[in-house]
Amino acid sequence: METNSPNPFPESEEKKWLRRRHLSYFTDYREDVGHDLAYLGLPAAEMLDVILWRDVLSHITAIERDPELIRIMYRTARLRDIRRKSLIVHGDLARVMRVLAAPDTEFSSLMAPFPFHEQERVRKARRIDYDIINMDLCGGFLYRSAGPDGAEESTNVKVIQNLIAMQSRRGLRFLLILTLALRDNGKQDYLGFIREYLSLLPPSEAKMSVEHYYTADKYKDQPPQLRRYRFCIPIFLLKEAFNYYHVRCEGAWSYKTFYHGLFLFDPKAPISRLGSVYPPEKETQALLTAPLFRLKNVEGSVVPTLCPAPTLI
Ligand SMILES: C[S@@+](CC[C@H](N)C(=O)[O-])C[C@H]1O[C@@H](n2cnc3c(N)ncnc32)[C@H](O)[C@@H]1O
Numbered sequence: 001m002e003t004n005s006p007n008p009f010p011e012s013e014e015k016k017w018l019r020r021r022h023l024s025y026f027t028d029y030r031e032d033v034g035h036d037l038a039y040l041g042l043p044a045a046e047m048l049d050v051i052l053w054r055d056v057l058s059h060i061t062a063i064e065r066d067p068e069l070i071r072i073m074y075r076t077a078r079l080r081d082i083r084r085k086s087l088i089v090h091g092d093l094a095r096v097m098r099v100l101a102a103p104d105t106e107f108s109s110l111m112a113p114f115p116f117h118e119q120e121r122v123r124k125a126r127r128i129d130y131d132i133i134n135m136d137l138c139g140g141f142l143y144r145s146a147g148p149d150g151a152e153e154s155t156n157v158k159v160i161q162n163l164i165a166m167q168s169r170r171g172l173r174f175l176l177i178l179t180l181a182l183r184d185n186g187k188q189d190y191l192g193f194i195r196e197y198l199s200l201l202p203p204s205e206a207k208m209s210v211e212h213y214y215t216a217d218k219y220k221d222q223p224p225q226l227r228r229y230r231f232c233i234p235i236f237l238l239k240e241a242f243n244y245y246h247v248r249c250e251g252a253w254s255y256k257t258f259y260h261g262l263f264l265f266d267p268k269a270p271i272s273r274l275g276s277v278y279p280p281e282k283e284t285q286a287l288l289t290a291p292l293f294r295l296k297n298v299e300g301s302v303v304p305t306l307c308p309a310p311t312l313i
Contacts, residue, residue, distance in 0.1 A: 011048070014255035014295040017302035019052050022177065022262065025250065026056045026132065029175065033131065040125075041134030041177075042093065045072040049134060051080045057132075060086045061125045063096050087128075089121050094155045100126055101162035103169075129170060133163055134177045140184020140225075141233065154186075161240055167265065168244035175250070176263045178233065182225040183257065190228035191215050197235060200279065201312065209310040210288075222307050226292075229259040230309065234287035237263055243275040244268060246283060249290035254307070285313055 030037055036058035043050050043062050050060045060082060064070050070090055077083040089096055091114070099110045099122055107126075111119050141156050167174050194214045201207050214231045217224055230252065238247045245265040252261045268276065289311045293304035 011046075012256065013297040013300065013302050015048075017295060018253060018255070018260060019049055021251075022049075023053055023056070025262070026053060026175075029131075030056050033173070037131035038128050039132045039134065040128070040130045041132070042136055042138075043073070043134075044136075045069045045076065047073060047076050047080065047082070050082060050086075051076075053132075054080070054082050054085075057082075057085065059128055061128060061130070062086060062088045063093050064088060064090060065092050087121060087124055089125055090118055091122075094159055096122065096125075097159050097162040097166070101166040101169075129172050130167065130174055131172075132175050132177070133167075135159065135163075136177075136179040137181075139181050140186075141180050141229070142184055142186030142189055160237070164237075164241045164244070164265075168241070168267075171244075171267045173267055174265050176237070176265060177260070178263070179258055179260045180229060180233070181258055182223055182229075182254075184225055187224075187228075190225075190232050193235070194228070194231050197231075197279070197284075204312075206310065206312050210312055213310050222294075226254050226259055226307075227309075230292055231288065233259070233261060234263070234290070235284060237265075238280065238283055238287060239278065241265060242278055242280060247287065248283075249287050252290055252292040253295055253304070254292065255295040285311070288312065 026037060037056055038059040038061075039050060039053070039057050040061045040063070041049065042064065043060070044064070047060075047062070050057060050062070054060075062073060064073060067090060070088055073086075073088055074083070077086045077088070099107065099114075102110050111122065114122060137156050137159075139156075142154050143156075163176070195211070198207060198211050213219055214227050216227075219227060234247065234249050234252075241247055244267060246268055248264045248266065250262040250264050252259070254260065288309075292307045292309070294307050296303050296305065
């Protein structure tokens with residue numbers, strides 16, 4: 001990381017490798033969907049992801065809570081020639097996502113606390129059909145923060161629920177990139193979620209080794225929280241979206257102390273007005289067999305190594 005960098009989140013060769021890898025995926029994806037892609041995310045002061053991806057992007061909505069970083073972002077966007085396609089929204093991610101996802105009937109009351117000029121930006125951000133949502137959540141998934149009424153709430157769970165609500169209301173196909181720190185709390189929540197799902201399946205040797213892999217405190221050189229995320233994040237996304245979307249894991253990686261996944265949300269044609277039947281077994285199995293690679297910087301080159309996991313099939 002440069003010593004005078006305005007970005008407090010350290011840059012690394014692994015992050016650069018992932019951004020280049022995503023650029024190549026997005027280039028094919030854009031061909032597939034037939035239009036340039038609209039982005040929503042937290043690109044931080046240096047806007048490194050959207051600068052690299054700018055040729056495939058039609059629009060950039062950047063959410064940022066730090067006004068000093070916003071000032072730098074405007075300068076970065078101007079210097080890197082992405083100012084015209086950028087919309088920078090000042091606010092806390094959870095609050096902004098709540099407003100972006102709100103039905104029209106709730107929108108005005110939710111917007112009231114935003115300053116007038118910010119309301120206009122949020123209104124614009126609501127009109128965009130997003131293709132790429134990049135959620136670098138700067139921490140673990142289940143860490144708790146105090147909610148408006150002082151009660152503890154898991155903000156990230158709400159952020160994901162809101163982004164799925166926002167996209168599903170318009171029936172949009174989209175890509176979600178999720179980055180999470182391996183430091184998290186909620187160990188028992190993760191273990192409970194894994195065990196509850198596995199309890200639905202008949203006993204077998206495969207199930208025992210799957211349960212051991214995802215719940216053991218130690219397993220070869222794969223950290224426990226990485227294995228918990230590997231199960232819980234895709235299955236949580238599938239659960240939250242299952243009435244509206246097929247969810248596919250297009251890649252999962254771990255670098256330094258982070259989990260990083262790329263997921264495709266493909267709208268479902270409704271089979272029944274009752275919704276879909278949960279759990280969707282085939283999709284669950286497909287998500288659990290998606291490979292995960294550990295990225296390591298070996299003398300300046302990033303080397304991906306497969307992290308093997310037992311499967312149920
Ligand atoms: C984790 S950083 C990641 C930036 C970029 N992906 C990178 O690797 O350099 C994301 C940016 O989001 C901002 N941020 C973090 N949490 C936020 C929140 N809850 N609401 C709004 N902005 C937030 C931080 O100030 C930071 O500038």
